[in-house]
Amino acid sequence: xxxxxxxxxxxxxxxxxxxxxxxxxxxxxxxxxxxxxxxxxxxxxxxxxxxxxxxxxxxxxxxxxxxxxxxxxxxxxxxxxxxxxxxxxxxxxxxxxxxxxxxxxxxxxxxxxxxxxxxxxxxxxxxxxxxxxxxxxxxxxxxxxxxxxxxxxxxxxxxxxxxxxxxxxxxxxxxxxxxxxxxxxxxxxxxxxxxxxxxxxxxxxxxxxxxxxxxxxxxxxxxxxxxxxxxxxxxxxxxxxxxxxxxxxxxxxxxxxxxxxxxxxxxxxxxxxxxxxxxxxxxxxxxxxxxxxxxxxxxxxxxxxxxxxxxxxxxxxxxxxxxxxxxxxxxxxxxxxxxxxxxxxxxxxxxxxxxxxxxxxxxxxxxxxxxxxxxxxxxxxxxxxxxxxxxxxxxxxxxxxxxxxxxxxxxxxxxxxxxxxxxxxxxxxxxxxxxxxxxxxxxxxxxxxxxxxxxxxxxxxxxxxxxxxxxxxxxxxxxxxxxxxxxxxxxxxxxxxxxxxxxxxxxxxxxxx
Amino acid sequence: xxxxxxxxxxxxxxxxxxxxxxxxxxxxxxxxxxxxxxxxxxxxxxxxxxxxxxxxxxxxxxxxxxxxxxxxxxxxxxxxxxxxxxxxxxxxxxxxxxxxxxxxxxxxxxxxxxxxxxxxxxxxxxxxxxxxxxxxxxxxxxxxxxxxxxxxxxxxxxxxxxxxxxxxxxxxxxxxxxxxxxxxxxxxxxxxxxxxxxxxxxxxxxxxxxxxxxxxxxxxxxxxxxxxxxxxxxxxxxxxxxxxxxxxxxxxxxxxxxxxxxxxxxxxxxxxxxxxxxxxxxxxxxxxxxxxxxxxxxxxxxxxxxxxxxxxxxxxxxxxxxxxxxxxxx
Numbered sequence: 112x113x114x115x116x117x118x119x120x121x122x123x124x125x126x127x128x129x130x131x132x133x134x135x136x137x138x139x140x141x142x143x144x145x146x147x148x149x150x151x152x153x154x155x156x157x158x159x160x161x162x163x164x165x166x167x168x169x170x171x172x173x174x175x176x177x178x179x180x181x182x183x184x185x186x187x188x189x190x191x192x193x194x195x196x197x198x199x200x201x202x203x204x205x206x207x208x209x210x211x212x213x214x215x216x217x218x219x220x221x222x223x224x225x226x227x228x229x230x231x232x233x234x235x236x237x238x239x240x241x242x243x244x245x246x247x248x249x250x251x252x253x254x255x256x257x258x259x260x261x262x263x264x265x266x267x268x269x270x271x272x273x274x275x276x277x278x279x280x281x282x283x284x285x286x287x288x289x290x291x292x293x294x295x296x297x298x299x300x301x302x303x304x305x306x307x308x309x310x311x312x313x314x315x316x317x318x319x320x321x322x323x324x325x326x327x328x329x330x331x332x333x334x335x336x337x338x339x340x341x342x343x344x345x346x347x348x349x350x351x352x353x354x355x356x357x358x359x360x361x362x363x364x365x366x367x368x369x370x371x372x373x374x375x376x377x378x379x380x381x382x383x384x385x386x387x388x389x390x391x392x393x394x395x396x397x398x399x400x401x402x403x404x405x406x407x408x409x410x411x412x413x414x415x416x417x418x419x420x421x422x423x424x425x426x427x428x429x430x431x432x433x434x435x436x437x438x439x440x441x442x443x444x445x446x447x448x449x450x451x452x453x454x455x456x457x458x459x460x461x462x463x464x465x466x467x468x469x470x471x472x473x474x475x476x477x478x479x480x481x482x483x484x485x486x487x488x489x490x491x492x493x494x495x496x497x498x499x500x501x502x503x504x505x506x507x508x509x510x511x512x513x514x515x516x517x518x519x520x521x522x523x524x525x526x527x528x529x530x531x532x533x534x535x536x537x538x539x540x541x542x543x544x545x546x547x548x549x550x551x552x553x554x555x556x557x558x559x560x561x562x563x564x565x566x567x568x569x570x571x572x573x574x575x576x577x578x579x580x581x582x583x584x585x586x587x588x589x590x591x592x593x594x595x596x597x598x599x600x601x602x603x604x605x606x607x608x609x610x611x612x613x614x615x616x617x618x619x620x621x622x623x624x
Numbered sequence: 625x626x627x628x629x630x631x632x633x634x635x636x637x638x639x640x641x642x643x644x645x646x647x648x649x650x651x652x653x654x655x656x657x658x659x660x661x662x663x664x665x666x667x668x669x670x671x672x673x674x675x676x677x678x679x680x681x682x683x684x685x686x687x688x689x690x691x692x693x694x695x696x697x698x699x700x701x702x703x704x705x706x707x708x709x710x711x712x713x714x715x716x717x718x719x720x721x722x723x724x725x726x727x728x729x730x731x732x733x734x735x736x737x738x739x740x741x742x743x744x745x746x747x748x749x750x751x752x753x754x755x756x757x758x759x760x761x762x763x764x765x766x767x768x769x770x771x772x773x774x775x776x777x778x779x780x781x782x783x784x785x786x787x788x789x790x791x792x793x794x795x796x797x798x799x800x801x802x803x804x805x806x807x808x809x810x811x812x813x814x815x816x817x818x819x820x821x822x823x824x825x826x827x828x829x830x831x832x833x834x835x836x837x838x839x840x841x842x843x844x845x846x847x848x849x850x851x852x853x854x855x856x857x858x859x860x861x862x863x864x865x866x867x868x869x870x871x872x873x874x875x876x877x878x879x880x881x882x883x884x885x886x887x888x889x890x891x892x893x894x895x896x897x898x899x900x901x902x903x904x905x906x907x908x909x910x911x912x913x914x915x916x917x918x919x920x921x922x923x924x925x926x927x928x929x930x931x932x933x934x935x936x937x938x939x940x941x942x943x944x945x946x947x948x949x950x951x952x953x954x
Contacts, residue, residue: 421844446846460844463837465904474834475845481827528845 114141116176116274116305117162123170124157131157132169135331137324139274139305144296144319146337147309149326150349150608151407151573155309158326159276162307163195164188175274186215194267195276198283200259202266204252209234211251212266237265241295256383257288264295275299276307281315282408283383293319311406313342313612325349343605350575350604361559363583366397369433369567370418370536376427377410377417377591387413389591390428395536395567400558402582403571404607410591411571412455415538418569419452420445432535446475449535453525453542455571457518461525464514468506469495471513472527498527503553519550526554530561537561540571555581575604589613640898640906644913647896647946651920660927667804669923675806677919679704679874681912682812682867683890684897685819686737686860688911691894692823693856694836694903695744695751699758700864700890703736704883706766707868712775712878715790722792730865736762737861738854745850755857759887766880775878796873808870812915815863819908828855836903892939893918896946917946 117139124132132154139145147155160166162173164182173180175191182188202211209230210217218226218233227248234247243261251259260280267275281289296306296319310316316323320337325348332348340348370393377388388410395401405411417425420439430437432448439445442452454460462471472495473480480491495509502523506516513524522542529537542558543551558581562568572578578585585602587595587610595610636642655664663669683700690697707729714725736758743754777793778786788794799806823829831852834842843849867886872878897914899906921942925935 419844442844443846443848452844454844459838460840463834463841463904465837466833470830470833474830474842474847477827477830477847481830484827486825486827486830 114303115139116141118174119158119162119171120173121171122158122161122173124154124161124166124168130329132161132329134171135326135329137331137334139307141273141303141305142300143321144300144306144308146316146320146323147307147326148316148323148345148349150575152328153326153349154329155326156278157329159195159278159307159309162188162193162274162276164193189270189272192271192273193276194270194272194274196260196263196267196278196280198278198280200256200263202251202259202263205250207248208245208251208254208262209247211262212237212247212269214266216270233269234265237268240268241265241298242291256283257285257291260284260292261295264299268299273303274305274307276309278309279311279408280308281310281312283385285384289315311408311612313345313609313614316345317342327351346605346608350608361563363400364398364563364565365583366565367433368394369397369399370395370569371431371434372418372428373430374428375414375417375425375430377413377422377425378427380422386427386591388417391588391591391593392428393586393593395569397535397565397567398562399583400562400568400570400581402578402585403569403588404575404578404585404611405571405588406573406611408590409588409611411588412540413591414588415452415540415569415571416454418445419450419538421452446532449533450538451475451529451532451534451536452538453529453540455540455544457521457525462513462521465512467510468499468504468513468516468524469509471524472498472531475528475532494531498531502527502557517547518545519547522546522550522554526557534566537566537568539568541573542570543572543574543577551577575607578607579604587611640910641913643949644896644898644910644917647949648913648917648920651917651924655920655924658924658928660929663927664924669927671799671804671806671809673919673923674809674812676922677915678806678808678812679867679871680886680889680893680918681915682815682863682870683886684893684911684915685815685908686863687887687890687894688819688897688899688906688908689822689832689856690751690860691891691899691901692832692836692903692906693853694839695853695856696755696891696901697737697740697857697860698752698755698887699736699740699762700860700867701883701886701888702759702762702766703733703861703864704868704871704886705880706736706762706769707733707865708872708875708882709766709770709775709878709880711869711872712777713769715792716775716777716878722790726869729869730862733865733868734858734862737864738858740861741854741857742850744857745853763880763884770878770880772880774880777876793873793876796870797876808874811866811870815866816908816912819859819863819911822859823908828852832856833904836905838904889918892943896943 115138119135119137122132122135135154135158137158149155157166161169164185164187167183180191212234213230218229220226231247238245241261241264243258245254245258245262251262280292284292299306308319317337322334322336323340323345324334325332325345327349373392374390375388376386376390378386391414393401403411416422418430418439420441424438424440430439437448439448458464463474469491473491480487492509498504499509504520504523506520513521516524526542543554546554558568570581579602583599585597585607586593587607589611594613594615595606597606659665683704686700687697710732711725711729714720714728715722740754740758743749744751777789779789781787796807800810823832831842831847834847835849835852839849871882875882893914894911895901896917897910899910921939925938
């Protein structure tokens with residue numbers, strides 16, 4: 112395997128002052144599958160985006176086929192034979208298969224007349240090579256996701272891509288579909304392509320890997336052949352850090368069972384056969400923080416959104432709040448029952464960026480500030496000032512729009528909004544994402560205080576130390592199911608990560624796959 | 625110190641209100657230059673401008689509410705026509721007393737808007753499509769009710785003489801304060817005040833801004849998104865009915881063709897004021913400034929005897945200029 116397709120050396124990258132990659136080395140040979148592994152936020156996507164020409168300003172050098180390159184655009188990268196198959200496919204559903212495959216490189220006569228016949232023929236040949244029964248003149252949307260994914264691979268081949276990146280390609284596939292993908296990968300390898308493969312599934316990694324590179328917190332931990340890196344070592348490479356931050360979690364003041372969930376199921380909104388959340392049962396006591404571990408796509412976020420009624424009425428399962436059955440049918444309804452959901456993306460679903468700080472803080476409790484419909488701006492400002500002090504929100508004025516605030520201050524505004532609703536159950540999805548260290552500490556302290564007041568918290572966080580230190584109990588999810596449940600004392604980074612990658616560790620009441 | 629001062633001035637200049645005011649002042653100063661032998665300095669000119677622009681301004685009030693939710697209401701012109709006809713039929717043909725006729729017409733106008741709003745909210749249809757359909761439907765209904773003919777405000781006596789049927793039409797199209805202000809202008813200002821109450825002082829206003837700013841965040845915060853949309857479109861229909869009654873009074877008849885393309889003027893007014901078509905940002909005060917800007921523009925062109933062709937072309941150019949001026953902050 113002397114034929115080296117790609118060599119990245121000392122790659123570094125910052126976003127708005129935050130280092131996300133530091134001195135990362137990565138290379139790829141012809142005919143190999145190179146797994147890129149790491150926890151959420153380890154820097155995998157950023158590295159791939161640099162390779163794909165999405166981020167043009169980075170430090171370090173990149174050689175493709177022995178030539179030093181610096182891609183300025185995705186198109187630039189594509190002409191150098193690099194093709195990235197993202198989780199969200201980049202096909203245009205309403206266009207024909209053949210038009211998708213030749214998009215941006217249409218075959219046409221000199222007069223600009225499209226040569227549909229020639230495209231269709233070339234397309235059919237490609238499909239045959241991939242063992243796919245696809246009609247080039249049908250629309251992409253007529254085919255299931257698994258076939259669309261293969262069409263995307265065909266597109267890469269049509270562009271003579273030699274470096275193919277696959278970002279969790281099996282996350283939406285059934286088992287036989289995944290097997291067919293692996294067969295295609297074997298075929299690509301035999302044809303001299305190099306494949307960079309990102310996966311969170313242990314089983315899959317060892318099924319197809321030639322070599323494995325692990326990133327952690329934006330740095331290169333190591334590269335080894337799959338045979339030389341047993342599972343335990345891989346896990347250790349992925350988590351291997353010490354918990355040295357301070358987490359103020361005092362002894363919990365546990366009350367009665369606040370929230371009880373049985374067989375809760377959230378079907379896939381696009382009608383795929385795999386539900387986002389699959390028969391999950393859990394209970395949380397008043398004053399308790401239940402941590403939910405899991406990697407991207409584990410269904411943890413969908414669980415919180417489902418409980419909050421964000422998908423409308425959920426038919427699968429039962430929910431009880433303080434021993435009263437409660438079939439939540441909308442966020443409005445959930446709020447009335449004393450639930451609050453901090454979503455994992457404050458910009459798209461948490462804040463109204465064009466409104467002021469005070470207006471955002473009272474948004475979920477507007478009726479309280481407009482008795483009889485008449486808005487009481489004075490009372491609103493009073494409340495906003497109270498929260499500004501309690502949360503330590505730093506802003507010039509409470510009427511300034513929240514789009515002008517830093518990430519940490521924005522997050523505090525969202526937290527203040529939900530606390531203002533006086534919740535009994537607080538669903539927190541990544542409460543410290545994109546927040547600086549100081550604000551994180553403040554948010555930890557606030558969470559500790561809220562539980563002391565009897566609020567039950569369900570916490571999702573992709574930061575392992577945070578999960579271990581803040582949670583009184585931890586459940587771990589993988590593909591919509593709970594794969595492990597452990598007490599605060601039992602939990603270790605390794606155990607959580609193993610369960611998050613699909614290894615079941617004898618959970619009570621959880622049936623096998 | 626100097627730095628801080630320039631900073632404050634810059635911040636002030638970045639405010640949409642300042643920009644809308646500047647656009648208005650530029651137009652007004654153009655009027656002072658091209659004053660048509662002093663005609664621009666005559667109060668009568670301003671009074672007439674206000675009277676002529678009032679119907680557009682009333683429509684723009686409703687349009688502002690809808691646009692802040694992130695939607696659009698193309699039906700206001702047609703609903704205006706339908707309501708002008710409805711009001712005329714009720715009061716002239718059926719002899720319903722003006723007060724009752726007004727009440728009924730306003731209710732029907734609000735209903736037209738509410739239907740659009742309900743379709744947008746319940747079936748998640750695009751506002752453009754829904755209100756386009758309502759625009760066509762309302763125009764058809766207006767023609768059906770009037771049998772395609774204008775409904776004039778007079779009765780022909782046995783001796784062939786024309787006598788006014790309903791004096792209320794004349795009362796609505798008179799001037800008050802010693803002939804210095806048209807009644808329709810007062811109605812326009814009342815509509816502005818009502819919109820201001822809703823947007824700035826009442827609960828639904830907060831919801832309207834929240835939905836336009838981030839519908840998903842609003843929904844997850846328990847905002848009754850559907851009802852608020854029904855309300856916003858309903859109020860747009862209500863204002864279209866107010867405009868329809870005023871239009872009928874000004875024309876002394878119910879014309880089924882009345883209000884065609886008025887929705888475009890209303891949108892232009894809102895946009896020139898600086899309310900964002902993406903929703904979430906804007907205010908009724910901006911729409912007031914936008915109304916005056918459009919009104920003065922038309923007036924200045926007409927007192928200078930610019931042909932209609934030239935007027936239309938200039939108006940098109942000025943809409944683009946005004947929007948560029950609004951946008952130049954980034």
